[in-house]
Amino acid sequence: MVDMAGAPEHDVELDASGLSCPLPLLKAKLLLNGLASGAVLRVTATDPGSQRDFRSFARLSGHELLRDEEADGVFRYWLRKA
Incomplete structure (x- = not known):
């Protein structure tokens, strides 16, 4: 089970x-392309390579x-649109 305490609120969720x-x-x-600036997208993924991808994407975009977290092979990311 994932401890969601302190997790940022989000506007849209992608599984x-x-x-x-x-x-x-x-x-x-x-999904981010369709969101307003400042909106938060929460993504849930199970591919371990997603950690590298989302961290690089945020830095470059x-x-x-x-926030990003992993528990029992489930990865969650919170992205705020620029």
């Missing part, structure tokens, strides 16, 4: 569980990675 990279990131990018 990319079971998808292999780069699909979780591609689906997140599509200007979106803010508010």
Whole structure:
């Protein structure tokens, strides 16, 4: 079970569980394109490669990675749109 205490609030949620990279990131990018600046997207993924992908994407895109966490092979990311 994931401890969600202190997790940022989010406006939109994407469940990319079971998808292999780069699909979780591609689906997140599509959702972010439709969001207003400042909106927060929470992504759930199960591909371990998503950690590297989301951290790099946030750094290169200007979106803010508010939090990322992993528990029992489930990865969660909170991205604030630039």
